[in-house]
Amino acid sequence: MSRMPHKIIHALLALLALLLALHSQAGEPPGLIVNFDANNPPLMYAGPHGAGGLYPSLIAKICERAGIAVTLRAGSWRLALLELSKGRAAAGGIIKTAEREKQFDFSLPLFYERVVMAYPAGALPYHKLEELDGKRVGVMAGWSYGDAFDQARKDGKFSALDGDSDEQNLRQLKLGRLDVVLGIRESLQLALREGGYHDVALSQEVLVTNPSFLAINKASQQQALLTRFNLALQAMRRDGGYDALLRDFFAGKPAAR
Numbered sequence: 248m249s250r251m252p253h254k255i256i257h258a259l260l261a262l263l264a265l266l267l268a269l270h271s272q273a274g275e276p277p278g279l280i281v282n283f284d285a286n287n288p289p290l291m292y293a294g295p296h297g298a299g300g301l302y303p304s305l306i307a308k309i310c311e312r313a314g315i316a317v318t319l320r321a322g323s324w325r326l327a328l329l330e331l332s333k334g335r336a337a338a339g340g341i342i343k344t345a346e347r348e349k350q351f352d353f354s355l356p357l358f359y360e361r362v363v364m365a366y367p368a369g370a371l372p373y374h375k376l377e378e379l380d381g382k383r384v385g386v387m388a389g390w391s392y393g394d395a396f397d398q399a400r401k402d403g404k405f406s407a408l409d410g411d412s413d414e415q416n417l418r419q420l421k422l423g424r425l426d427v428v429l430g431i432r433e434s435l436q437l438a439l440r441e442g443g444y445h446d447v448a449l450s451q452e453v454l455v456t457n458p459s460f461l462a463i464n465k466a467s468q469q470q471a472l473l474t475r476f477n478l479a480l481q482a483m484r485r486d487g488g489y490d491a492l493l494r495d496f497f498a499g500k501p502a503a504r
Contacts, residue, residue, distance in 0.1 A: 278316030279472060280336040281306055281461065282327035286412035287387070289437055289496075290358075291340050293321035301496050302340040305357055306461060308492060313479035315472055323411075324389040334464035341462045342391045352465055355477045356458035358493075362392055364450040365420065365428040365435050373427055374452045379405045385416035385428035392429060393455040413438040417447065429454065433497075 283303055285293035291300040298321035310317040320336070330336040331351065342360075343353050364373040373379070376395060381404075388409035391397055400407045408425060410416040413435055416428040421444070430438070432449070439447055461476065463469045483489040 278318070279310065279463075279469065279476075280318045280320065281339045282330055282336045283319065283321045283339050284324040284327065284387075285321040286324070286414075287340070287431070287434055289433060290360075290431060291321065297321065301493070302357065302459070304496060305489075305492060306339050308488070309476055309479045309483060312483065312488075313472075313475040315475060324387070328389050331462060331464055334467045337461055337463045337467075337469070339461050340459045342393070342457045343460055343462075344391045344394055344397065347391075347462070350465060351462040352470060352473055354461040354473060355480050356460060357480075358459050360457045360459055361432045361453045362429055362455045362457065363432045363435060363453055365417065365430060365439070365447050366426065366450070367420070368446045368448045370426075370448075372448065373450050376454060379427065381405060382426040383408060383424070385410055385419055385425040387411070387413075387416075387430070391457075393457055396455065414442060417442060417444055420447065 281298075281303075283291035283298045283300070285291075285298075287300070289300055291298065291302045293299070297303075298319040303319045303321070307317060307319060319339075327336070327338050331338040331341075340357065341347075341351075341353075364379075366373055376399060379399070383406045386392065386407050386409060388411055399405065408419070410419065413428070413430050416425065416430070417435075417438055419425045420428050428435070432453070435449060438444075439449070461473070463473055480489070483492075
């Protein structure tokens with residue numbers, strides 16, 4: 248009985264390896280669709296060519312290093328949360344809460360958001376959460392400002408009024424319809440500068456520092472992609488790529504491709 252030629256054996260082994268690889272990936276979605284808030288510059292916003300800002304730039308670079316195909320979309324944050332809850336898309340730049348952890352899986356932290364308070368320059372300054380009691384507080388619709396704030400809001404300690412952008416909330420503040428506006432320091436600084444709000448002050452104290460994340464629905468079967476994403480993020484932090492991207496972004500330089 249003649250022996251099978253080595254070339255045929257090698258070809259069959261290569262084919263078998265390919266079939267096994269395809270089978271192992273059959274249950275894993277091919278890539279990520281990531282939704283962002285369209286109204287939170289400079290961290291995330293709807294730009295002329297799609298989603299722009301720190302979070303889209305960072306997530307795109309991490310996915311590139313991880314070999315993950317990614318689609319970035321900017322729109323209503325309420326819609327982003329709805330699509331995340333339905334497992335239709337991931338959400339970028341989201342804050343982790345105890346309630347959200349029941350339904351979503353989170354990446355390693357992407358960035359640390361420092362939430363500060365904006366108020367009329369002639370008013371008494373704000374320093375801490377308890378000083379919001381009885382006030383009309385402008386917040387972003389669908390956002391969490393941490394478990395302590397969310398619980399105080401639920402308990403009715405203050406009146407929290409939802410807006411769709413920092414600019415909208417600052418206009419309400421200027422019209423006297425709000426006492427104080429909460430926002431991420433970098434975002435509020437940009438909105439104040441571009442809107443010419445010279446009569447609005449920002450608190451020196453940080454109300455809360457929240458790590459932000461990429462989140463997927465637990466039922467989305469994308470945990471393997473999230474693991475690859477985390478490994479690439481860890482590698483970027485080790486080799487300096489993460490710090491370089493943040494430094495260039497806040498210096499106004501385009502992200503390297």
